[in-house]
Amino acid sequence: MRNWTVKGRFVNIFLPGHGKYLTLCEVKVFAVKETSECSCDSKNLAVGAEAVQSSTYNHLGAAQNAVDGNSESNYMLGSCTHTAGDDPWWRVDLKKVHKVTSVSITNRGDCCEERIVGAQIRIGNSLENNGNIKETSECSCDSKNLAVGAEAVQSSTYNHLGAAQNAVDGNSESNYMLGSCTHTAGDDPWWRVDLKKVHKVTSVSITNRGDCCEERIVGAQIRIGNSLENNGNSNDLAATVGFIQSGGTKTFYFKPVKGRFVNIFLPGHGKYLTLCEVKVFAVNETSECSCDSKNLAVGAEAVQSSTYNHLGAAQNAVDGNSESNYMLGSCTHTAGDDPWWRVDLKEVHKVTSVSITNRGDCCEERIVGAQIRIGNSLENNGNSNDPVTTIGFIPSGGTKTFDFKPVKGRYVNIFLPGTNKYLTLCEVEVFAD
Incomplete structure (x- = not known):
């Protein structure tokens, strides 16, 4: 949840201590929109930005891996960072000052998940101590838990x-x-x-x-x-x-x-x-500002090319439930050639990211090659709209977020070209400016 803002150009992940290793498989940074004091931008400012770190363990663990747009968590596949030595740190340069509202971190998945414990997120404009000096924050959007004591x-x-x-x-x-x-x-x-x-x-x-x-x-x-x-x-x-x-x-x-x-x-x-x-x-009562990323897809109208059986309805991918066992009835499932799934956002948005939860009980490889397409046309069932990315491997039951430059559109399609293909989506989330 985004519940604070800190002004800064540099975002550091700092892990104080002797003999520590810092591994980050993806770091995303979000901030208040430049055009408003009252809206929190869902664009990931870190993707593709310049990153450095205190040291590099081996050729697989470059600092830039944490901002490559790939949240793969197996270190051996080359999309995670890895430092060596004492008091390790990692830093991304946003190139200009932003009011940062949230930082998302994907941890290592093949081992050593406990190593991240104690890491500090530090944000500011100074490179003193390599940027590991924290600056003060200012409250922007409402972080108050309304339920406590109610x-x-x-x-x-x-x-x-x-x-x-x-x-x-x-x-x-x-x-x-x-x-x-x-x-x-x-x-x-x-x-x-x-x-x-x-x-x-x-x-x-x-x-x-x-x-x-x-x-x-x-x-x-x-x-x-x-x-x-x-x-x-x-x-x-x-x-x-x-x-x-x-x-x-x-x-x-x-x-x-x-x-x-x-x-x-x-x-x-x-x-x-x-x-x-x-x-x-x-939402903060004194403004219309909401610091949560709003999933535009949840509860929206969804359709698909075909339905394999009664468990696999198109609407299951936008029910707010990321359960990945197909037999529990919260995933979609198509049949036939060139399958597709589509959600209608009802109005045009500048879409900046799409998150997909893959099936977890079997068949995780089936998602590979699916295309995310966004636009306003229903020609070819929406599958002729602009392609924004092609999906690679998503681990069994895993969720992967695809970030990209804003694409205007009302319809978000997941399209899997090919014969005898099955498309299963256990949750699709759509975020926009």
């Missing part, structure tokens, strides 16, 4: 440890036995927080249970609105929760949804809902 209720309470209020106590402890998580019993469980007045909610962050049962959260719905009909569970669907790792926290971003009540609703028989912390963020 009144919460739930459908039922399993025992004295699982009160609804535990999810808004400001404590993200994920061991249920320590008394900071909720726990319901019975069918169709739900939990609700009352924000007391209407907000334009832009993201909800959920911390899952960590001592057991992490799979129980899958399928929960985030619903936001002003009605208490059906206990609030009939309000607008903002996102559907997929897998959150044990004790993990995941933030769900979406177009602003107006509402006073935020519900987490888990439909089904014999379900238990446990939430160890829920945070709610919204």
Whole structure:
């Protein structure tokens, strides 16, 4: 979530300590749009920019690899950085001063994920100490968690440890036995927080249970609105929760949804809902500024060339659920030759990036060669619009973001040319200026 701005030309990742290695598989930098004090640009300013680092471990680990637009996380494939020595650092030069609002980092995936712990993001205009001097920040967009301390209720309470209020106590402890998580019993469980007045909610962050049962959260719905009909569970669907790792926290971003009540609703028989912390963020009340990247695709109308079976509907790729197991019903699946999928953004946008989540239970290689095309024409089902990139390998169940110069268009197509091809997309997210 983007919740601060820091003015600076240089963005450093600095890992203080003896005998440390710093590996970055992709670094993205976002900032306030130049034409407005009140809109946060979804363009990645770092891609293709000049990068340097304190040292280079071997020929595979060049500093420039972190801004090559490739978030491949296997170091041996040559798209990650790697330093050696003490107090390692990496730096990208944005060439001019920006009001930076967020930095996204892709960690190494083939080993050593713990090495990134303790790294500092430093932003400013000075190259003193190689840029590792942090400058002060100024609050721009609203980073206040609206849920903390608010009144919460739930459908039922399993025992004295699982009160609804535990999810808004400001404590993200994920061991249920320590008394900071909720726990319901019975069918169709739900939990609700009352924000007391209407907000334009832009993201909800959920911390899952960590001592057991992490799979129980899958399928929960985030619903936001002003009605208490059906206990609030009939309000607008903002996102559907997929897998959150044990004790993990995941933030769900979406177009602003107006509402006073935020519900987490888990439909089904014999379900238990446990939430160890829920945070709610919204547009700053004093402006129209929202510092969250808005996924324009979620909930939009989607179509595809064909549908393999009832599990593989086109709409599954924009349901807000990045679950990558096809059998769980949140992925698309076509059949036949030259398959394609298309989302209608309803109006023209300057699209700057598209994120794709690949199938995870099998067949990850099928996505290779698919083209992302953007434009306003429906000629050839939209597959004659401008090609912006061609998809290479995306790991099983992985999500990859493709950044590019802004392309104007209403329609975003994923087109896979060839005979006897199958196109499966488990989530497609579209971001724009």
